[in-house]
Amino acid sequence: MTTLDLYINQASDFNTTIDIENNDGTPINVAGYVFNGVVKKSVYSANATANLVLTIVDAANGNVSLALPSTVSSNIEAGNFLYSVEMTAPGTPNVTTCILQGLLSIMPSATVNQLNNY
16 A cells, blocks of 8 residues: 555645555556545544545556546635545455545635635
8 A cells, every 4th residue: 555645726636646656666556446535634534534536547557537527626615635545446345445545634625615615
């Protein structure tokens, strides 16, 4: 599992590509894998603040897009959150692995604050 902190401007689109690799650095073919990503205020939060959008870009080379659209980030209060990304392998049994986690900071936006009368 990798730890990576993300900094996202409130009300902005965020998109990056992550490369899923074996321990030796070779890509994992992620065809048929299912990805799930959540943002939470703390590890004790019962509900997710937001869901990350994960899309396979190039299955054979293990490339997956991780995104948080502006329509979602504009509705998140500026501050620090935690996030994690899990992948579930196809087949039986379905093995789920946390592949990425870290701090997710929503940086304040004057536009959002002005529109919401803060």
